[in-house]
Amino acid sequence: MALINDYLYVLDPHYQVVGLLSNQLENACPYYDDEHVEKLKHGFLTLEFTVPAKHIKSILLQENGFILYPNLDWKMELFQIKEMIDTSKGDLYCFCENAAVPxxxxxxxxxxxxxxxxxxxxxxxxxxxxxxxxxxxxxxxxxxxxxxxxxxxxxxxxxxxxxxxxxxxxxxxxxxxxxxxxxxxxxRKRGQVTGKIFSYGRDLVEVKRTRDTKDLVTALIGIGKDEGDGSILTFQDYTPPDNFKYEKNEDWVGSIESLQRWRRNGKHIFGVYKDESATNPAELYQNTVKELDKRSRPKVTYQMSVLLLERLIGQQCRLGDEIIVKDHSFTPELAIRGRVTEKKSSKTSVDPQQNQVILGGV
CATH class of the missing domain: 3.55.50.10 (Baseplate protein-like domains)
Structure with a gap:
């Protein structure tokens, strides 16, 4: 059985360790209803938990104090307490954000x-x-x-x-x-290509598939950086190699396939792509096409309630990992490969609803 470190180290606002929270140590302040959220986008991290407000050691938790959180790889994440709420039920709720943010x-x-x-x-x-x-x-x-x-x-x-x-x-x-x-x-890319399979009926409890077209476009106007003479870099005068997938007209490029499927009143759905890294029209065009490939189809994500079997048999699932999901309850049967772009977990709960992963594209 894999060891799970349930300690949360409590620090004062000056980074001095003053105590710990634990459900394993007899004299430590216990905690519950904890949720650790991590997202691949920009390294997003939050932590929330609740302690009994009347416990003698709950006073160690201070506004703008810190929590040192050992993750499943025993690496330390530092959070700052940003919100504390006392309830009439005798609970003290703490919300913490990544200490790097402030x-x-x-x-x-x-x-x-x-x-x-x-x-x-x-x-x-x-x-x-x-x-x-x-x-x-x-x-x-x-x-x-x-x-x-x-x-x-x-x-x-x-x-x-x-x-x-x-x-x-x-x-x-x-x-x-x-x-x-x-x-x-x-x-360059977090996580590993693990090939781990989450299967319905084993460690996969529920799957929710979301298809989002709010930000979908079929064509992008590419805009580069200021050229220094008051003009903006574009690819208006650039002639790209022939490609049956795209049409280029003046300062925009469109996806022919996406136009046929998603056109609005027979016309392209336009967006603007700003690229300050491109140094010439050809590079700007190539970067705009790359961005168009991402935005010209619905954003599909899968939210999965899972049993984190690492607690039982040491199977790992980390942020950024490439995994496989199989669910025969979908018609046709779902079998997809994707990356873990978001993960919610709890040190104290085995409820699958408290242990979820969001799967995005590879």
Whole structure:
């Protein structure tokens, strides 16, 4: 049976460990109704839990204090307590966000132009003054960056992740009872191709399929960066190679197949794609086509209630993993491969509704 660390370490607002929450230790303050949420997009993290308000050690939980959360790989995630609610039932509810969020929100990146930056160079620049440092970083080429309008370090990080199409995670290291460092790991792609199969009737309890067309377009106008003379880079005068899948007209490109299926009043559904990384019309056109491929079909996601068998037989399921889902209750039978883009889990509950994964495209 795989070991599950149910400890939640309690820190004061100065990062000093002052106690812990646990349902395994006799004298520790217990907790329940916990939910840990992680999303692949921008490394989103939240944590919420409830403790008995009258427990003598519940007083260790403070506004703007911290929770050190050991994940299933025994890596530490740092959360800051942002909301505390006392109830008439004697419960104390705590909502926590990724501790990097307030740190990065309170730091401003001055307007700057950064040509030919590696991911490592760009990240080191925007993390200055935040208290967070760069850990593992994978090479994904070079990009030009222009920061305007005094963005926060958090907004700048999101821009970097989007432009490089990279994925981020936040971690913390402690030595004894004191914080050693807070750091950010950046990968080309998180997770692994595990081939793990979730099957209905075994570890798959329920599947909900969502098909979303709210942001669907069949054509995109491509807009690049300011050329410096008051004009904006476009591909209006660019002639792409012949391709039966797309039609190009002036400053836009459309999907012929999507037009036939999704056209509105016989016309394209237009959107605008802004690309500040492209340096010439050909590159802008190629990037716009790539974006069109994503946005010219419905966004399909699968929300699954699962039994996390890692607790029983050590089978792992991590954010970013590529997995397989089989459900014979669908007609026709559902058999899909996708990535875990969101995961909800609980250290204290075995209720499948508290252990869910959201499956997106590969």
């Amino acid at each position: 740190d990065l929100l309170s730091n401003i990146v001055r307007p700057v132009s950064l040509p030919s930056q590696t991911l490592e160079q760009a990240m080191n620049y925007i993390l200055q003054g935040t208290g967070w440092e760069l850990g593992t970083v994978e090479y994904v080429g070079v990009q030009d960056f222009v920061f305007k309008d005094y963005p926060t370090s958090l907004a700048a990080l999101h821009k970097i992740m989007d432009q490089y199409e990279a994925e981020v995670e936040f971690r913390a290291d402690f030595q004894g009872l004191r914080l050693k460092r807070k750091y950010v790991n950046v990968y």
